[in-house]
Amino acid sequence: MTSIAKCSAALFALLCATMPAHAGACADDIAQTQAQLDLAIEKDAGSHGWQPESLGALRSHQPTPRSLAETEGCNGIDFTDALDSLDRARTADRTGDIAACGREVAHARAILR
Template identity: 45%
Template sequence: MILRIQAFAALAVTMFPVSYAAAGPCAPMIDRAQEQVDARIDAQAGSGAAAPESTGAMLHHEPTPGSIANAERKSGDGSRAQTALALLAQARKADAAGDAAGCERALEELRAMAR
């Protein structure tokens, strides 16, 4: 049993640096932008028009920033949130491809939306 725990701990320790090393140069900026977008979506979620509960909500599934933005888009409130999430996806794609300039462009567009 102890051997299994040690093996699991060794695997966990070795996997963390690999996943961190795979992150592109824009990853920290994308993470900060994601936090800001999530906070804006959360703040907006309670201020818009009410809508019926989704099937996921009735099944006790926790909402994600994407599902909240999608629900707001359907009610007419979430187009900015959807655009912000699309720009974050664009930045992540550019970052994964090693395209720092493309990542910066997407993040700058996202910052411009926030102004």
């Protein structure tokens, strides 16, 4: 193996080793914002008093943050928009687009304020 081939192989291995670390740079912000959003959804869900059971509840379907957001965003807060924004942030984080990830996380946080 020539020295150029060895250097190319070493450079390739080094680049591959650093890519996973770069892809998850926004993951902590996403996780923190998701936890804040889940808390806001739960808090809002308990503020409306008793409501009739939905068809999903009668069929024993477990609630998810998205299903609660769709039914509970009554106080002018669009929780589904924040969840969609976090989904886009996760996609941007996986592709390494840190700028888009940061914008989407900031948008979700703005909705929570």
